[in-house]
Amino acid sequence: MHPHTNADLHCHSTVSDGTLPPEVLAERAKANGVELWALTDHDEVGGQQRALEAARALGLPYLTGVEISVTFAGKVVHIVGLGFDHHDPRIVEGLRTTRGGRGARAKEMAEGLAQVGIRGAYEGALKYAGNPELISRTHFARFLVEAGHCADVPEVFRRFLTEGKPGYVPHRWAALGDAVRWITGAGGLAVIAHPGRYGFTPTEEYALITEFIAHGGRGIEVVTGSHTAADMVQYTDTALEFDLLASRGSDFHSPEESRVDVGRLGEHLSGRLKPVWNALEHRIHWPAHGPA
Ligand code: AMP
Ligand code: MN
Numbered sequence: 001m002h003p004h005t006n007a008d009l010h011c012h013s014t015v016s017d018g019t020l021p022p023e024v025l026a027e028r029a030k031a032n033g034v035e036l037w038a039l040t041d042h043d044e045v046g047g048q049q050r051a052l053e054a055a056r057a058l059g060l061p062y063l064t065g066v067e068i069s070v071t072f073a074g075k076v077v078h079i080v081g082l083g084f085d086h087h088d089p090r091i092v093e094g095l096r097t098t099r100g101g102r103g104a105r106a107k108e109m110a111e112g113l114a115q116v117g118i119r120g121a122y123e124g125a126l127k128y129a130g131n132p133e134l135i136s137r138t139h140f141a142r143f144l145v146e147a148g149h150c151a152d153v154p155e156v157f158r159r160f161l162t163e164g165k166p167g168y169v170p171h172r173w174a175a176l177g178d179a180v181r182w183i184t185g186a187g188g189l190a191v192i193a194h195p196g197r198y199g200f201t202p203t204e205e206y207a208l209i210t211e212f213i214a215h216g217g218r219g220i221e222v223v224t225g226s227h228t229a230a231d232m233v234q235y236t237d238t239a240l241e242f243d244l245l246a247s248r249g250s251d252f253h254s255p256e257e258s259r260v261d262v263g264r265l266g267e268h269l270s271g272r273l274k275p276v277w278n279a280l281e282h283r284i285h286w287p288a289h290g291p292a
């Protein structure tokens with residue numbers, strides 16, 4: 001596949017915190033011109049079979065995907081896994097463990113919000129969670145908008161759901177090495193998601209990348225809906241410096257909330273980069289008629 005393939009290897013469905021079911025997302029990806037797709041729900045592979053079958057029916061080449069929440073240097077880092085066996089018991093079990101804390105965390109978040117006068121946030125957020133095990137800050141944000149506390153989702157995050165704010169509850173997610181091993185152990189490739197979002201110092205970022213590589217991680221997102229143009233230039237250099245494979249994905253969650261639609265990223269990977277999809281050719285689920 002060409003470096004300028006319209007690959008979208010990062011997006012979310014109702015299986016985590018997106019608003020569209022996997023089948024609807026598959027149709028939207030196809031309609032928007034995606035040529036290689038991966039659904040990467042947070043900490044859950046329960047949507048993979050549905051996405052794969054929907055993609056196959058549409059003639060859309062598919063890679064399995066997931067986005068794993070990791071705690072590194074006291075911050076949350078997201079690791080995308082691509083092209084793994086979604087039935088592999090170690091990744092399935094590992095993800096079940098990391099999801100385990102979300103229910104209790106959500107109740108604590110609701111208590112924090114109740115203290116500033118916002119009632120019923122747990123039940124309200126739960127209504128938005130297609131999968132109660134995956135109840136996330138995004139679902140709280142949607143409820144707070146619906147209940148009229150804020151005008152939009154980003155405002156909820158700013159005022160209520162980020163560090164130091166009343167609805168923020170820190171959580172211990174998976175260890176970096178575990179997340180990478182679940183992915184690679186299941187035959188997949190691990191990718192650092194949206195590196196421009198973490199606000200790491202250069203020293204912290206160097207530690208993240210070198211530890212990630214030491215654990216067997218091989219890729220980094222360069223072109224993503226969460227990067228500015230400057231981030232894309234910076235992480236092109238980072239990928240080259242560390243000889244990492246480059247990935248591309250919208251991080252689409254919802255037609256109402258997301259800045260970039262699935263398949264509608266404005267940028268391609270620089271021709272100097274090695275795309276992750278070249279290393280994953282043997283893991284692509286091709287539609288019935290085989291490679292185009
Ligand atoms: P959680 O895994 O429950 O901590 O929720 C994290 C999710 O919240 C991310 O995957 C994003 O979808 C969303 N999110 C995080 N920060 C923001 C923000 N500043 N504005 C909008 N959505 C955000
Ligand atoms: Mn999300």
Ligand code: MN
Pocket residue numbers: 067078193194
């Ligand atoms: Mn993310």
Ligand code: MN
Pocket residue numbers: 010011012067251
């Ligand atoms: Mn994401």
